[in-house]
Amino acid sequence: MYVWELPVRFYHWLNALVILTLIATGFYIGNPLALQSQHEATSQFTMGWVRYIHFAAAYIFFFNFLFRLYWGFVGNKYANWRQFIPASRKFFKEMWYVFRMDILMLKGKEHMSIGHNAMAGFIYFLTFLAFLVQCLTGFGLYAPMSTWWLPKLFAWVPFVLGGDILTRQIHHWSMWFFILFAVIHVYLVFYHDYVEGRGEMSSMGGGWKFIEEEVFDRNHHQTPNPEKK
Numbered sequence: 001m002y003v004w005e006l007p008v009r010f011y012h013w014l015n016a017l018v019i020l021t022l023i024a025t026g027f028y029i030g031n032p033l034a035l036q037s038q039h040e041a042t043s044q045f046t047m048g049w050v051r052y053i054h055f056a057a058a059y060i061f062f063f064n065f066l067f068r069l070y071w072g073f074v075g076n077k078y079a080n081w082r083q084f085i086p087a088s089r090k091f092f093k094e095m096w097y098v099f100r101m102d103i104l105m106l107k108g109k110e111h112m113s114i115g116h117n118a119m120a121g122f123i124y125f126l127t128f129l130a131f132l133v134q135c136l137t138g139f140g141l142y143a144p145m146s147t148w149w150l151p152k153l154f155a156w157v158p159f160v161l162g163g164d165i166l167t168r169q170i171h172h173w174s175m176w177f178f179i180l181f182a183v184i185h186v187y188l189v190f191y192h193d194y195v196e197g198r199g200e201m202s203s204m205g206g207g208w209k210f211i212e213e214e215v216f217d218r219n220h221h222q223t224p225n226p227e228k229k
Contacts, residue, residue, distance in 0.1 A: 003078050003115055004207045011068050012204055018057045018064065019178055025054035026175055058138055065131045078115030084125040086118065094118035101195075102188060114209065120188075123181070130177050137161075137171035 004012075028050050072081035086092055098119040116124065139150075140157025141164060158167045193200035203209045 001114055001209050001211055002207055003209050004203055005071075005075055005079060006207065007067070007071050008075065008079050009204055009207060011064055011071070014060070014064055015068075018061045019182070021057040022054060022061060023175055023179065025050050025057070026172075029054060030172065055142065058135075058142070061131075062135050062139075065128075065135065069128075083116050084121045084128070086122055091118050091122075095122055102191070114211065127178075127181060130174050130181075134171065134174045134178075137167050137174070140167050141171065 029047070032047060032050075069081075071079055072084075077083075086095065094113075095118040098113075098117045102119070113120075115121075136154060136157050139154035140161075143151045143153075143155035143157075146152060158164050161167045161170065189200055197210075199208065199210045
């Protein structure tokens with residue numbers, strides 16, 4: 001089954017790269033190293049380059065996020081926004097089943113899910129909310145320093161949150177959410193690849209998952225909103 005379209009795969013890997021870049025540069029900006037050098041600090045411009053990389057990655061992160069929201073309406077059914085929002089009893093039931101399977105590691109059981117399973121879809125929905133928080137707080141902090149109109153659109157965020165200090169703290173806490181998510185995400189991808197044997201890892205490279213035809217016919221209804229494109 002061709003599940004992940006090229007735009008979804010491109011979004012995924014670009015997002016992974018920029019998040020790692022933002023985390024590394026964010027740690028340095030928040031707690032810079034005492035770099036020992038015989039050269040004049042103005043000629044090194046270390047913090048300036050780190051901040052430049054952070055801001056450039058932030059722009060890529062922002063527009064990549066907007067693109068994914070757009071693709072949630074025009075992509076195939078496995079990329080559709082309905083895969084991420086729990087709006088039915090069936091969705092919650094599937095979430096609970098997958099949660100028990102992942103936590104308790106139930107032997108002899110598997111869950112048939114061609115695209116995202118319900119639990120994964122809901123977690124990705126939470127990450128989209130975290131993306132929004134990061135964009136609001138990040139550009140809110142950057143707005144006073146920027147000369148471009150786009151970041152200045154977020155100048156109201158620190159005012160609403162009560163100042164730059166709390167805005168920065170929320171921005172920092174959100175970063176830890178992404179770190180925790182990345183660890184759990186990588187583990188569960190390997191786990192489901194091992195348990196289900198359907199090419200979970202390789203599917204984000206080539207787009208294809210391998211599913212037995214009789215199993216697909218018998219369990220096709222388990223994919224959320226199968227009648228949708």
